[in-house]
Amino acid sequence: MTDTLTPVLSDNWDQERSWTLEAYESTGGYGALRTALGMAPDDLISLVKDSGLRGRGGAGFPTGMKWGFIPQDNPKPKYLVVNADESEPGTCKDMPLMMASPHTLVEGVIISAFAIRAEHAFIYVRGEVLHVIRRLQRAVQEAYLAGHIGKDIHGTGYNLEVTVHAGAGAYICGEETALLDSLEGRRGQPRLRPPFPAVAGLYSSPTVINNVESIASVPVIVRNGADWFGSMGTEKSKGMTLYSLSGHVTRPGQYEAPLGITLRQLLEVAGGVREGHELKFWTPGGSSTPILTAAHLDVPLDYEGVGAAGSMLGTKALQIFDETTCVVRATLRWTEFYKHESCGKCTPCREGTWWLVQTLARLEKGQGTEADLEKVLDQCDNILGRSFCALADGAVSPIASSIEYFRDEYVAHLEHGGCPFDPAASTLFATAGASA
Incomplete structure (x- = not known):
C-alpha cells in the first residue's frame, strides 16, 4: 500500500481549464500516444497484461486479457467501444473524469484502438448528461485538429475514427451487449452469449468493450510502465x-x-x-x-x-x-429502480422484479407476517442466476443482504404495523433498536 490518496487520473482536475487540449498537453498529455505508436500492438497488449489492470466497470476482468481475445485473423473490422453509460445508483466517477479531463480518455481510446488494431472507436455516453457529451465532442474535435485522430496519425500510417454516441437513457444499456444493440440502432436489450463480443460484437465484428476508467488508465501505464502501476494496490488487484x-x-x-x-x-x-x-x-x-x-x-x-x-x-x-436510514425503505427504493429499468426481455427479471416490489412494499407497510421474509428470499433465489444479464442479480443482492444483517428491522416493521422510524426523533423506535 502506498499513500492513502494517489491522484493520477484526477491529478489535473484542479488545473485551470483542464478540459482543453492546451492544458492537457502542457502536463505531458499525448506523450504516451507517441510512445505507443512506436511500439508493436502486441507489445502494448502485453504491457497492459503485465500491469495487472482490471476492468473498472464492475466485473474486474483483466483488461489486457480481454484485448488478447480479439481474433486478428478475422477479416472483419475490429471495433473499440467505451462504455460511458454510467447509471449504477451511487456511481459518479466516469462523468467527472470526462468533464474535468476528457483528453485523458481520448488519448486512452487512441492507444487502446491501436493495440487491438481497430480503425473505428465509439464512446457511448449516457444521453442525459448533455454537458459531458458536448465537452467530450469538443475534446475529440481538438484531437482531430491536432492530428491525434484521423488519417495517417503522426505519419505512422495508422488511421482511426472516433465517434461520440449519445445513448437514449436506459440503465440496461450499461450492460455491454445491450449497449451494442443500442449503438446499432435497436432497442437496448442484452444478447444471449456465446458468441461473445470479442468474436461477434458491434456489427457482428470483433469488439472490445471497456469502461471509461479502464481506458483512461492506459496512457499512464504506457508513460510510467507496468511495474509503476503494479506498485500500487494489492497482489491481485493492482493500481x-x-x-x-x-x-x-x-x-x-x-x-x-x-x-x-x-x-x-x-x-x-x-x-x-x-x-x-x-x-x-x-x-x-x-x-x-x-x-x-x-x-x-x-x-x-x-x-x-x-x-x-x-x-x-x-x-x-x-x-x-x-442510523437514521430505514434499511427496508432503502431496499424497496432500490428494487423499484430495478423493476422500472428492467428491459423486459426475460421472465425472471421482468416478472421477478415486479413481485419483489410487491412483497417489499407490503413489508415496508408492516403488512403480512414474518413468513413473508422467507417468501421474498425464495423469490430472490428463483431470480438469481436465471436471467439474460446481471440486472436481476443486482436487484436481489441488496434484498438478501439486508435481511441477513437487519432481519430485526424487518420484523419491527411487522410488529409496529409500519415503518418504526420516528422522524421527530431522527431515530428508530426501540423495537428496531437491535438492528439500528
Whole structure:
C-alpha cells in the first residue's frame, strides 16, 4: 500500500481549464500516444497484461486479457467501444473524469484502438448528461485538429475514427451487449452469449468493450510502465482507482486511492460520517452489490477482499447510510429502480422484479407476517442466476443482504404495523433498536 490518496487520473482536475487540449498537453498529455505508436500492438497488449489492470466497470476482468481475445485473423473490422453509460445508483466517477479531463480518455481510446488494431472507436455516453457529451465532442474535435485522430496519425500510417454516441437513457444499456444493440440502432436489450463480443460484437465484428476508467488508465501505464502501476494496490488487484463516496458523509466526492484501501481510511480522509451520527450500512459497489455494515469497515476495498466479505467491489460506489436510514425503505427504493429499468426481455427479471416490489412494499407497510421474509428470499433465489444479464442479480443482492444483517428491522416493521422510524426523533423506535 502506498499513500492513502494517489491522484493520477484526477491529478489535473484542479488545473485551470483542464478540459482543453492546451492544458492537457502542457502536463505531458499525448506523450504516451507517441510512445505507443512506436511500439508493436502486441507489445502494448502485453504491457497492459503485465500491469495487472482490471476492468473498472464492475466485473474486474483483466483488461489486457480481454484485448488478447480479439481474433486478428478475422477479416472483419475490429471495433473499440467505451462504455460511458454510467447509471449504477451511487456511481459518479466516469462523468467527472470526462468533464474535468476528457483528453485523458481520448488519448486512452487512441492507444487502446491501436493495440487491438481497430480503425473505428465509439464512446457511448449516457444521453442525459448533455454537458459531458458536448465537452467530450469538443475534446475529440481538438484531437482531430491536432492530428491525434484521423488519417495517417503522426505519419505512422495508422488511421482511426472516433465517434461520440449519445445513448437514449436506459440503465440496461450499461450492460455491454445491450449497449451494442443500442449503438446499432435497436432497442437496448442484452444478447444471449456465446458468441461473445470479442468474436461477434458491434456489427457482428470483433469488439472490445471497456469502461471509461479502464481506458483512461492506459496512457499512464504506457508513460510510467507496468511495474509503476503494479506498485500500487494489492497482489491481485493492482493500481489506483476512483472511489465515489456519497450519502451521509461529511465530504462526499471522488477519492483516488490504491485498490485495497479500507472504508475506514477513506472516511478519515472524507471527514467521517456526518457529525453526530454513526455508520449503519453501506454499499461497496453501488446498489446492485450486497450491502455491508460497520463490522466491515476494515475490509480491503479490492476485488478479493470485498468478495470474501460476501459482496462485490463493482464500480466502487460507496453509498454511506447512518442510523437514521430505514434499511427496508432503502431496499424497496432500490428494487423499484430495478423493476422500472428492467428491459423486459426475460421472465425472471421482468416478472421477478415486479413481485419483489410487491412483497417489499407490503413489508415496508408492516403488512403480512414474518413468513413473508422467507417468501421474498425464495423469490430472490428463483431470480438469481436465471436471467439474460446481471440486472436481476443486482436487484436481489441488496434484498438478501439486508435481511441477513437487519432481519430485526424487518420484523419491527411487522410488529409496529409500519415503518418504526420516528422522524421527530431522527431515530428508530426501540423495537428496531437491535438492528439500528
